[in-house]
Amino acid sequence: MKVTINVDDCIGCGICVKISPKGYEINDQMKAQVLDMNAPGIKEGADDCPVGAILVEGEAMPAAQAPAQAEEILVKPDLSEYKGVMVFAEQRGGDLMKVTLELLGRGRGLADELGVPLSVALLGHGVDGLAPTLIAGGADKVYVIDDPRLKDYNTSSYAKAMIELIRAEKPEIVLYGATHNGRDLAPRIAKRLDTGLTADCTELSIETETRMLLQTRPAFGGNIMATIMCPDNRPQMSTVRPGIMKVLEPDQNRKGETIIFDAKLTDADVLTRIIEIIKERKVVANLEDAKIIVSGGRGVGGADGFKTIQALADILNAEVGGSRVAVEKGWISKDHQVGQTGKSVRPNLYIACGISGSIQHRAGMQNSECIVAINKDPSAQIFTVADIGLVGDLFDVIPALIEELKAAGIGQ
Amino acid sequence: MNIIVCVKQVPDTTDVKIDPKTGTLIREGVPSIVNPDDKHALEEALHLKEKFGGKVTVLSMGPPQAEDALRECSAMGADDMILLCDRAFAGADTWATSYTLGEAAKKIGYDLIICGREAIDGDTAQIGPQMAEHLQIPQITYVRKVEVGDGKVICERALEDGYERIEASLPALLTVISDLNKPRYPSVRGIVEAYQEKKVTVWTAADIGADMACIGLDGSPTNVKRSFAPEPKGKGEVLKGDAKEMSKQLVEKLKEKNVLR
Numbered sequence: 001m002k003v004t005i006n007v008d009d010c011i012g013c014g015i016c017v018k019i020s021p022k023g024y025e026i027n028d029q030m031k032a033q034v035l036d037m038n039a040p041g042i043k044e045g046a047d048d049c050p051v052g053a054i055l056v057e058g059e060a061m062p063a064a065q066a067p068a069q070a071e072e073i074l075v076k077p078d079l080s081e082y083k084g085v086m087v088f089a090e091q092r093g094g095d096l097m098k099v100t101l102e103l104l105g106r107g108r109g110l111a112d113e114l115g116v117p118l119s120v121a122l123l124g125h126g127v128d129g130l131a132p133t134l135i136a137g138g139a140d141k142v143y144v145i146d147d148p149r150l151k152d153y154n155t156s157s158y159a160k161a162m163i164e165l166i167r168a169e170k171p172e173i174v175l176y177g178a179t180h181n182g183r184d185l186a187p188r189i190a191k192r193l194d195t196g197l198t199a200d201c202t203e204l205s206i207e208t209e210t211r212m213l214l215q216t217r218p219a220f221g222g223n224i225m226a227t228i229m230c231p232d233n234r235p236q237m238s239t240v241r242p243g244i245m246k247v248l249e250p251d252q253n254r255k256g257e258t259i260i261f262d263a264k265l266t267d268a269d270v271l272t273r274i275i276e277i278i279k280e281r282k283v284v285a286n287l288e289d290a291k292i293i294v295s296g297g298r299g300v301g302g303a304d305g306f307k308t309i310q311a312l313a314d315i316l317n318a319e320v321g322g323s324r325v326a327v328e329k330g331w332i333s334k335d336h337q338v339g340q341t342g343k344s345v346r347p348n349l350y351i352a353c354g355i356s357g358s359i360q361h362r363a364g365m366q367n368s369e370c371i372v373a374i375n376k377d378p379s380a381q382i383f384t385v386a387d388i389g390l391v392g393d394l395f396d397v398i399p400a401l402i403e404e405l406k407a408a409g410i411g412q
Numbered sequence: 413m414n415i416i417v418c419v420k421q422v423p424d425t426t427d428v429k430i431d432p433k434t435g436t437l438i439r440e441g442v443p444s445i446v447n448p449d450d451k452h453a454l455e456e457a458l459h460l461k462e463k464f465g466g467k468v469t470v471l472s473m474g475p476p477q478a479e480d481a482l483r484e485c486s487a488m489g490a491d492d493m494i495l496l497c498d499r500a501f502a503g504a505d506t507w508a509t510s511y512t513l514g515e516a517a518k519k520i521g522y523d524l525i526i527c528g529r530e531a532i533d534g535d536t537a538q539i540g541p542q543m544a545e546h547l548q549i550p551q552i553t554y555v556r557k558v559e560v561g562d563g564k565v566i567c568e569r570a571l572e573d574g575y576e577r578i579e580a581s582l583p584a585l586l587t588v589i590s591d592l593n594k595p596r597y598p599s600v601r602g603i604v605e606a607y608q609e610k611k612v613t614v615w616t617a618a619d620i621g622a623d624m625a626c627i628g629l630d631g632s633p634t635n636v637k638r639s640f641a642p643e644p645k646g647k648g649e650v651l652k653g654d655a656k657e658m659s660k661q662l663v664e665k666l667k668e669k670n671v672l673r
Contacts (some may be wrong), residue, residue, distance in 0.1 A: 011423070011442065017503050018636035022627045026502060030475055048639045092573075151575075155541075155551055159564035172527055180571050184553045188543035191507060196633030199506075199536035214637065220423075220533055233633040269549035275566065275577040311595040316672075340535070349671045359641070370671050371648075372662065378650070388652040390658045404663045411671055 001058040003037045003046065009053035013220065016045035026036060050224050053099045056288035079172070082234040085111040086171035088162065089122045089134060089142075090181060092153065093277075096130055098288075099177030101137045102245040105203055107175055108138035110213070113206045119171065123161055124150035128258065135256030138248050143261045150268050152189070153181045156271040161263035163232060166193065168261070171235050173213050175204075178239035184211050201238045202344075202363070204245075212236065218340050218363045243288050243344040244367065287319050287338065292349045293368075295321035295338055296331070297361070299354020299375065299394055303331045309353055312398050315411035319344070321365075323355045339364035353394040357382025374398070413466035413560070415457040416517055417490065418527040418539065419450040421474055421481035446481045449528025451488075451595040453588050454557055457526050458489045458596070464560065467491045469520055473501055479612045486606035487598030494520065498616040500628050506534075508631035510542030515586055515620045517547060524565065525585040529554060540587035550580040556591040 012030035016023070017267040020041030027033050032054065036042075046054035085107045090097040104120065111118035119141040120134045131142040143165055148392075149157045162185070166174060176182040178200045190197035202225075203216035212229055213236040219226045222386040287293060294316065296309040306320070313320045322332040324339055338345055350368035355361060357373070357380055365371070366385045375396050383389045390397055405411060406408035423442045457468045470485040472478050473496040482493040496516055504512065516527060525544075530537035532609040537553070542666060544551035556575065557568035563584040566579045570589060598606070617627055 004492065014503070015639050019638065021503055025499070028476055030477060044638060050639060050641070097537055109446075155553075159545075163420060180554050180569075184541060184551070187506065187510075187538040188545040188551070190538075190633075191545035194507070194633070196505065196507065197538060198634060199534075210672075219639070222638050224641055227637045228634050229637045230634045240490040255579075266427050268673070272552065272578050272580045275579055277571075277576040278574045280574040341532075349666065370666070370669055372666075373648075383648065383650065385464060386648040389648055390661060390662065391650060392655055392658065396655040397659065401659040401662065404656070404659040405672075407666070408663050412661075 001037055001057065002054045003034045003042060004057075005032050005034065006018045006053045006055070009051045009170075011051055011053075015048060015097050015224075015226070016043050016049055016372030019048055020045040031067045039309055050220070066247050079234050081234075082170045084116045084119060084169070084171045084173040085114070085173045085175070085252075086119045086121060086166070086169070086183065086235070087139070088174065088176045088185070089120045089130070090153075090177050090179060091122070091124050091127055091130060092181075094124070094127055097177060097179060097242075098247075099182075099240070099242040100178060100243065102136070103175045103177060103240055103248040104134065105248045106240070107173075107244040108248060110173060110204060110206060111140075114172075114211060117171070119143060120171070121145065121162060121165055123158055126310045131256075131258045133250070135254055135258075136250040138254075139256050140182040142256060142258045144258060145261050145263050147263065149265050149267070152274050152277060153185075154270055154272060154274065155184055155188060157265055159192070160265060160269040162189050163192055164263040165261055166235060174235045174237045175337050176237070176239045178241045178312060182239050186237060188235055190403075193235070195233040195235060195237060197239070198228040198230070199239050201240050203239065204238060213238070218360075224359075239345050243346055272302045287321055287336070287343045287345050287347075290319035290345065290347050292316050292318035292351075293338070293345055293347045293365075294318050294351045294353065295323065295355060295365070296326055296353050296394075297323035298325045299356075300326060300331065301354075304330075305354075305395075306331055308395060308398050312351070312353075312402060315405050316349075317411065318349075318351075318403045321350075323361050324358075352382050352386070353398065355382050356380045357385065413460060413464045413523045414521055415460060415466065415468050416520055416522045416525045417450070417454045417457045417468060417470050417485070418513055418525065418543070419447070419454065419470050419472050419481055419485055420447045420528075420531045420533075421472065421478040422531050422533045424448045424532075434438065439520055442567075444477070444480065444485050447528055447531045447533075449530060449532075449588065449590060451485075451528075452590055452592050453526040454485050454488060454490060455593045455595040456522075456586075456588060459593065460524070460558070460560055461489075466523070469494060469522075471516055471520065472496065472562055473504075473516075482612055483606045483610075486610055487602040488596055489599075489602060493610065493612045495612050495614050496620070497614050500617045500622075500624065503629035503632065504627060504631035506538040506542055507633055508627050508629075510539050510652045511626045511631060512542045512617075512622060513539065513544035513619070515622055516615060517543070519615075519620055523582050524560070525549075525583070526590060527585065527587045529575060529589050537587070538586055544585040547583075547585070549583050549585055551585045551587070552578050552580055553587045555586045555588045558586065558588075558592070615651050617633075641673045
């Protein structure tokens with residue numbers, strides 16, 4: 001077998017090293033180089049190179065792999081005592097965050113595939129009334145940890161309570177919403193439990209042979225997707241991007257168990273003090289819940305151009321979104337941004353106007369029910385995800401479209 | 413007050429594009445930059461130093477070229493530059509990286525650690541909280557305003573639907589967002605010092621007394637199984653005609669699909 005790396009193409013991203021740590025390394029020039037061409041994963045590392053800089057010719061020698069694998073089996077810890085899927089239920093002021101039900105929807109599927117129960121960790125003070133909603137949403141068991149120190153979200157007391165519960169119940173998978181609080185909490189738990197955590201996942205599945213969790217997320221600014229595993233440590237943990245997973249139809253007849261868990265918290269477990277929580281009801285775009293979104297990108301040309309986008313949104317009673325370019329150029333505020341670094345949305349109708357459709361943008365809107373793209377450039381990437389494409393200048397098309405909508409009696 | 417600012421050198425992902433034919437990244441000289449959130453972290457540290465005195469140390473883990481990122485921070489006003497550079501650190505996930513940065517922070521000494529919320533290449537936002545856990549100190553994430561006094565820090569922490577004001581005792585760790593401040597430009601004197609006079613201190617795994625089982629690949633619970641370009645949906649239709657004709661067809665189709673009523 002022969003492995004060649006084209007150093008001119010190599011961007012030094014290190015993906016090959018992550019896939020085949022014994023096969024590749026990144027040298028001082030920030031380029032990949034081959035350490036051992038017979039190492040496990042050498043072919044996969046080449047296949048997954050995002051710039052196609054690694055060329056493998058011929059077949060690997062299987063004999064060389066056998067001893068390495070035998071050695072790895074010896075050091076594998078016993079993971080069989082970890083069973084079940086657990087979801088962290090996020091509530092704020094006693095209201096359940098929608099992402100919790102999304103996690104239950106996906107968690108139910110994972111638990112069924114593994115043939116294990118789905119449990120929920122519900123932390124707070126006087127929140128046990130939420131248990132029936134969680135059971136109707138797919139949970140078999142609800143662990144309620146009730147303590148005045150858990151009334152409002154607090155990193156250290158929530159982390160302590162979750163760690164106690166995970167140590168006692170030993171779930172094999174724990175899922176958190178990738179909200180500000182979820183992304184504050186989960187890393188701390190993962191560090192203390194000496195286990196892995198995959199951030200902001202957009203796809204979760206089970207690898208049939210190994211029963212392990214495959215955690216897929218956008219990386220490199222959303223330009224590539226990476227599938228992450230946590231082979232030797234438990235639980236396997238992910239934060240999951242809100243707005244991606246489907247909520248189950250609530251089933252009020254579903255049977256579930258509510259269990260009170262004592263996390264033995266003390267005042268010493270609270271390291272920070274919340275002085276006040278302020279809800280801001282400013283005109284923040286509520287893109288996540290919008291039924292229709294009209295978005296503008298580079299082609300809109302300026303803040304003035306967004307008046308045209310707004311006019312179309314008005315007649316459709318829609319929210320206005322923007323691409324990263326539009327936000328970075330200051331044409332529209334950050335809370336309108338759709339994409340990998342903005343919001344993930346799945347409205348019934350998404351109309352992309354003058355948006356080229358970089359992967360980072362598509363990652364945030366491609367799950368929309370129906371996508372319409374309006375763009376001058378027929379080769380724009382946005383057309384690859386569009387259900388209906390209109391090739392033309394948005395400043396010609398939108399006014400015409402508004403006329404047609406009016407004629408059809410829409411927005412009257 | 414001694415402040416450590418953690419910075420990362422990252423590829424400027426805004427410029428990355430995908431070749432539609434091959435589905436691979438087009439590199440076209442993607443430049444390396446200081447991670448944007450980290451510059452806001454540094455700005456806040458410099459501001460606090462101006463107010464209370466003390467020292468600002470910029471800390472990074474990366475290959476030798478990451479020195480450039482540290483020098484840029486020094487030109488903005490950071491006092492000391494430390495680069496954690498060792499082949500043994502390579503392939504680290506957030507668990508191993510936070511261990512490594514945390515061990516270095518112990519050696520440096522600190523009252524406050526400030527990190528950017530997340531790096532634009534990894535987007536995990538996990539290093540800050542995991543470092544705080546490793547050091548057993550309080551953390552405040554998504555910080556958009558900072559006040560320091562009486563051995564305490566009071567921050568505004570951004571939430572999806574507002575914000576909260578949180579107090580923590582020092583030492584503490586903050587992760588900050590871009591709303592916090594506007595990073596300054598390097599001064600001419602700063603540039604001269606950073607690039608001609610000052611030295612970057614390089615520490616290896618041995619220098620920070622790292623447990624080899626906790627760093628790099630061996631210290632990483634997660635690994636990448638595979639990576640791929642997102643799949644295109646590719647089932648759409650493209651309408652024909654002028655603006656008026658296309659609009660008419662579109663309205664009909666949306667009504668057919670029951671998207672418009």
